[in-house]
Amino acid sequence: MIFHPRFQTLSRFASRGLGRRRAGRVARHLADCTRCRRTVAELRRLSEAAKRLPEPEVPECAWEEIVGRRERGDRVILPAADLEPSGVRSSSQRYLVIAASAVLLVFGGLLILRPIPEAAALKSELRFQPGDPLMGVRVEVEYRPSPALAAEGRLNLRARHRTPLHGESNEGPMQSTVATLERGDDGIFRGSFQLPDSVVYAAFAVEDVDGSRVDHNGRRLWELLVHAPDGRPSYEALEQKKNDLLGRNWELAFETVQRMVALYPERPGAWAELLAFQRQVLGEAAAETLVAEHRARFQEFHRELAERPTLPADRVIGMSSYALNSQDREAWDLWTERFERDFPGHPWTVFRRENELAGGYEGEADGADRYLAELEPLWEKISHHSSSIHATIIWNALHQARQADDAQAFLRWLERYRKHVSVTPEDLRYIARQTDRWPELRETELDLLREALRLLEAVPDSRRALEHGVERQRQENRERSLDILAELGATLVAAGDTAAGLDTLALAARRGWNLQVFRALAEVQFAIGDTAGALRSLARVAGDPLAPGSVVDSARQRGGRHFEPASWGAWVDAGRLEMARRILARSEPRSLGAEVHLRDAGGRVRTLEELRGEDATVVLFWSRWCGPAVEAIPDIEWLYGWLGARGVPLVIVVDEARSDELDQFIARRGVEFPTYYDYEGEAKTAFNKFSTPEYFVLDRSGRVAFAGLGKKALQTVAREVIALQVGGDLLGGLTL
Amino acid sequence: MPRLTMPEPRHDTVLIERLKTGSRQALHELYCRYGRLVYRTALRVTESPQDAEDVLQDLFVGLPEAISSYEGRGSFEGWIRRVAARMAMMRLRRASHRREVPFGTLTVAEEEPDTGPDAGVRLEGVALARALTQLAELDRVVFVLREVEGYSHAEIGAILGITGTASRSRLHRARRELMKILGSRQ
Numbered sequence: 058m059i060f061h062p063r064f065q066t067l068s069r070f071a072s073r074g075l076g077r078r079r080a081g082r083v084a085r086h087l088a089d090c091t092r093c094r095r096t097v098a099e100l101r102r103l104s105e106a107a108k109r110l111p112e113p114e115v116p117e118c119a120w121e122e123i124v125g126r127r128e129r130g131d132r133v134i135l136p137a138a139d140l141e142p143s144g145v146r147s148s149s150q151r152y153l154v155i156a157a158s159a160v161l162l163v164f165g166g167l168l169i170l171r172p173i174p175e176a177a178a179l180k181s182e183l184r185f186q187p188g189d190p191l192m193g194v195r196v197e198v199e200y201r202p203s204p205a206l207a208a209e210g211r212l213n214l215r216a217r218h219r220t221p222l223h224g225e226s227n228e229g230p231m232q233s234t235v236a237t238l239e240r241g242d243d244g245i246f247r248g249s250f251q252l253p254d255s256v257v258y259a260a261f262a263v264e265d266v267d268g269s270r271v272d273h274n275g276r277r278l279w280e281l282l283v284h285a286p287d288g289r290p291s292y293e294a295l296e297q298k299k300n301d302l303l304g305r306n307w308e309l310a311f312e313t314v315q316r317m318v319a320l321y322p323e324r325p326g327a328w329a330e331l332l333a334f335q336r337q338v339l340g341e342a343a344a345e346t347l348v349a350e351h352r353a354r355f356q357e358f359h360r361e362l363a364e365r366p367t368l369p370a371d372r373v374i375g376m377s378s379y380a381l382n383s384q385d386r387e388a389w390d391l392w393t394e395r396f397e398r399d400f401p402g403h404p405w406t407v408f409r410r411e412n413e414l415a416g417g418y419e420g421e422a423d424g425a426d427r428y429l430a431e432l433e434p435l436w437e438k439i440s441h442h443s444s445s446i447h448a449t450i451i452w453n454a455l456h457q458a459r460q461a462d463d464a465q466a467f468l469r470w471l472e473r474y475r476k477h478v479s480v481t482p483e484d485l486r487y488i489a490r491q492t493d494r495w496p497e498l499r500e501t502e503l504d505l506l507r508e509a510l511r512l513l514e515a516v517p518d519s520r521r522a523l524e525h526g527v528e529r530q531r532q533e534n535r536e537r538s539l540d541i542l543a544e545l546g547a548t549l550v551a552a553g554d555t556a557a558g559l560d561t562l563a564l565a566a567r568r569g570w571n572l573q574v575f576r577a578l579a580e581v582q583f584a585i586g587d588t589a590g591a592l593r594s595l596a597r598v599a600g601d602p603l604a605p606g607s608v609v610d611s612a613r614q615r616g617g618r619h620f621e622p623a624s625w626g627a628w629v630d631a632g633r634l635e636m637a638r639r640i641l642a643r644s645e646p647r648s649l650g651a652e653v654h655l656r657d658a659g660g661r662v663r664t665l666e667e668l669r670g671e672d673a674t675v676v677l678f679w680s681r682w683c684g685p686a687v688e689a690i691p692d693i694e695w696l697y698g699w700l701g702a703r704g705v706p707l708v709i710v711v712d713e714a715r716s717d718e719l720d721q722f723i724a725r726r727g728v729e730f731p732t733y734y735d736y737e738g739e740a741k742t743a744f745n746k747f748s749t750p751e752y753f754v755l756d757r758s759g760r761v762a763f764a765g766l767g768k769k770a771l772q773t774v775a776r777e778v779i780a781l782q783v784g785g786d787l788l789g790g791l792t793l
Numbered sequence: 794m795p796r797l798t799m800p801e802p803r804h805d806t807v808l809i810e811r812l813k814t815g816s817r818q819a820l821h822e823l824y825c826r827y828g829r830l831v832y833r834t835a836l837r838v839t840e841s842p843q844d845a846e847d848v849l850q851d852l853f854v855g856l857p858e859a860i861s862s863y864e865g866r867g868s869f870e871g872w873i874r875r876v877a878a879r880m881a882m883m884r885l886r887r888a889s890h891r892r893e894v895p896f897g898t899l900t901v902a903e904e905e906p907d908t909g910p911d912a913g914v915r916l917e918g919v920a921l922a923r924a925l926t927q928l929a930e931l932d933r934v935v936f937v938l939r940e941v942e943g944y945s946h947a948e949i950g951a952i953l954g955i956t957g958t959a960s961r962s963r964l965h966r967a968r969r970e971l972m973k974i975l976g977s978r979q
Contacts, residue, residue: 065965099972106921107940115832116846120824123853124817133855136879137862137872189956287931288955320954322883713861717815 071100200246219297224445229479230519258297268527326375337684404446425461485509539571596628602775640780646760655733838881936967
C-alpha cells in the first residue's frame with residue numbers, strides 16, 4: 058500500500074515551507090506518484106493565479122474627503138497597537154531574540170506572549186504551551202530566569218486568576234501559587250498547571266520559594282488569555298485583561314479595548330467601552346468629534362438588532378451602555394427597558410431597579426425604609442450567586458440602612474456582604490465607620506476593625522500582590538493598617554476603654570507616619586488632660602507638608618497656656634525630622650546606570666544631570682494618551698509650584714516626539730509646566746518606567762530614592778522631597 | 794485628485810518625522826505613496842468597494858495621531874498595510890456587513906472575450922476571484938493576506954487576533970476548498 062503525504066504537507070511543500078529532510082522525502086514520493094504531483098502543480102498554479110488578481114482602481118476624490126474631514130475636526134483612532142515586530146535595538150536584545158528563535162525551533166508552536174520589554178525584564182522570559190489555550194486545559198511552562206533567580210533549584214509560579222465575573226479591582230483573594238518550576242540541566246525552569254475551568258485570563262509572576270525575590274517582568278507581569286475555538290482570544294478574556302490592567306497601566310487597558318473592538322466589532326459593548334476611554338483621554342470637547350461617528354455606528358447596530366426577537370444579555374447591555382456613552386437618552390431608555398423585560402432575573406436588572414428605588418424615594422421621610430422593604434424581593438431573585446454587581450447593590454443597601462437608622466437591616470446586608478463579596482480591609486473599615494450611629498453595634502464595629510487588621514497582619518498568599526514579595530507586602534500592609542488602628546483606637550475610647558484606645562493609638566504612632574493617627578491621639582490626649590502630649594502630637598501633623606495650615610491655629614486655641622511658640626517650633630522641627638527618618642528608612646536607592654538625554658521644548662538636547670537640583674529632583678512621566686495622567690494635570694501643576702518654591706526641579710518627561718499636535722493638546726489643557734521629550738527612549742529605559750503618571754524622586758547624588766504611580770501617590774512626593782532635604786540639612790551624616 | 798503611485802523605497806522616515814510635527818504636505822505624500830496599497834488591501838479583505846474606501850479615508854484621517862505608535866522597528870509600508878488590514882477586518886467582522894459584487898471591475902473582464910497574450914492567466918485570476926467568494930470568511934481572508942498580499946503567518950495572526958498556527962491551518966483549508974471549487978468548474 059502507498060502512503061500519500063497529507064494535503065497539509067503537500068500544501069507546505071508547494072509553497073516551499075517544509076524543512077530540507079521532509080521536503081526531500083516528499084520529493085522522492087512525488088517522483089513516483091502522479092496524483093500527488095498533480096496536487097502540488099495545482100497548488101502552485103493557485104498561488105500564481107493569486108498573484109495575478111487584477112489591481113483595483115482607487116476611488117477618486119478620496120484625498121479631498123480626507124482633507125475635508127480633518128479640517129472639520131474629524132479624528133479616528135486607528136487600531137495600531139501591537140502591530141510592529143518586537144524590536145532588536147541592542148546587542149543584548151538581539152541575543153535574546155536569537156535565543157528565543159532557537160527555543161522556538163526546538164519547541165515548535167510555543168508562543169512568546171508579549172514583545173520582550175526593556176531593562177529589568179530583558180533578563181527573563183516566561184513561556185506557555187499552548188500560548189493560546191482553550192478553557193480548562195493543562196499548560197506547560199518554561200521560565201528562562203533573571204540572574205537574581207538563576208541559582209535556585211526550584212521556583213514558584215504565582216497567578217492572579219480572573220473569571221468573567223471579576224470586576225475592575227485586583228484587590229481580594231485572587232492570587233495563588235499555581236506551579237512549582239524545577240530547574241533543568243540547561244538552566245531553564247519547567248513546570249505545568251491546570252487552568253481552572255472558569256478562568257479566562259491570568260497574570261503571572263515568578264518568585265523564589267520563600268517569596269522574597271520576585272520577577273514581575275518589570276511590573277508588566279506575564280499573561281495568558283483563554284482563546285475561542287476560532288483562534289481569537291475570547292471576548293471575556295480581553296475584557297478581564299482590560300480590568301486587570303486598569304489599576305496598573307491605563308494606556309495598556311485602552312489598547313486592550315481597541316483590540317476588543319478590532320477583534321469583536323460586532324459587540325456594541327466593546328464600542329461603548331472604547332468611547333468611554335476616548336472621552337477620558339481626549340476630553341469631552343475633543344471626544345465630541347468622535348461621538349458623531351459612534352452615534353452613526355450605534356444607529357447601524359440599532360437597525361440591525363432592534364427587530365431581533367431574542368438577543369443574548371451581553372448584547373443588550375452593550376447597546377444600553379453604548380446609548381448611554383453616546384448620550385442618546387431615548388435609545389438608553391429603550392434598550393434598558395428591553396433588558397429588564399427580557400432578563401428580569403439578571404443582577405443588572407435588579408441593580409437598575411435598586412437605582413430607581415433609591416432615586417424615587419430620595420428626599421422622602423420614610424424613603425429609605427420603603428427602599429429597603431422593596432429591595433428584599435428583588436434581592437431574592439439574585440441571591441443564589443455572586444458578581445461584581447451584587448457588591449454594588451449591597452454597598453448601596455448598607456448606605457440606605459444607615460439613612461433609615463435601621464440597625465437590623467444593616468446587619469442583614471452586612472451578612473450578605475460577607476457571603477457575596479471578597480472582603481477587603483478597607484471595605485471592613487468603611488463599614489465599621491457606618492455603624493458608629495448605633496451604640497448597640499459598638500462590638501460589631503470593633504470586630505470589623507479587628508478583622509480588617511487580622512487580614513493585614515496575616516499576609517496570606519491569596520492576598521499578596523503578584524509584584525510583591527512577602528516582606529514588601531508586610532510593609533505595605535503595615536502602612537495600610539495605620540488608618541484602621543486610628544479608627545480602632547478612637548472607637549475603643551468612645552466605648553469607654555480609654556487605656557486600650559490610647560495603647561492602640563500609641564502603637565499606631567510608633568508603627569508609621571500617619572496624620573490621622575496623630576490627630577486621633579491628640580484628641581484622646583486632650584480628653585484625658587495630657588495637653589502637652591496632645592500638642593506634641595499636633596506638632597507632628599504640622600510638620601508634614603500635607604497638613605492643612607489650620608493645625609497651628611487649632612493647637613494654639615486648644616493648647617491655651619501650654620502653647621508656647623518656641624516649644625511649638627522645636628516640636629514641629631522634631632516632628633519633621635522624625636518624618637524624614639521614617640520615610641528615608643523606606644528608601645532603597647538605586648542608580649540609573651546610564652546617562653539620560655532629553656530634548657527640551659526649544660529642541661535642545663539636555664542631560665538629566667544638567668537638570669538635577671541640589672537636594673532632590675523629581676522626574677515625572679506623563680502621557681496625553683493616559684486618562685489618569687491627563688486627570689492629574691491640576692495635581693502636577695500644584696506640585697510644580699510647590700517644588701519650585703523650594704528650589705526642587707520637576708522634570709516632566711513625555712514619551713513621544715514633540716509635535717504641533719502635542720503642543721496644541723498641552724495648550725488646550727492649559728498646561729503651564731515645562732515638558733521634556735524622551736526622544737531616544739533613554740529615560741523610559743533607565744527608570745524602567747512602566748506606566749503614567751509615574752514619578753521618581755532622585756537624591757542629591759542622582760540615585761532613585763523613591764518612586765510611585767498614580768494621582769494619589771503624587772501627594773507623597775512632597776513628603777519624600779522634604780525627607781531628602783531635611784535628611785541633608787538636619788541629619789547630616791545620614792546616608793541613603 | 795492626486796495621482797497615486799507605488800511606494801518609493803526611500804525618505805519615509807523624513808515624511809514620518811514631518812507628519813509628527815503636523816505637516817499636511819507629509820500626509821499628502823504618504824497618501825500618494827501608500828493610498829493604493831491601503832485601498833487594495835482593504836478591498837481584498839472586505840470585498841466591498843464602499844468599505845475599502847471608508848478604510849482608506851479613516852486610515853489617513855487618523856494617521857497624524859496614530860503615527861506616534863509607529864516606532865520604526867519594521868518598514869512603514871508593512872506597518873500601514875497591517876493597520877489597513879486590521880481596519881478592514883473590523884469592518885468585515887461586523888455582522889451587518891453588506892456583501893457587494895466582489896472585485897467589481899472583474900465582471901466586465903469576464904463578460905468580454907479576452908484574447909490578449911495573457912488571457913489565460915487573467916481568466917484564471919477572474920475564476921479565482923469568484924471562487925474566493927465561496928470560502929468561509931476567515932479562510933478567505935487568510936488566503937488573500939498570505940497568497941495575494943504576501944503577509945507572514947505571524948503577521949496574519951497579529952492582524953486577525955489568531956495564532957500563526959491557526960493561520961497556517963486556515964490557509965491549507967482555503968487551498969483545498971479553492972482547488973475543489975476550481976476543479977469542478979473545469
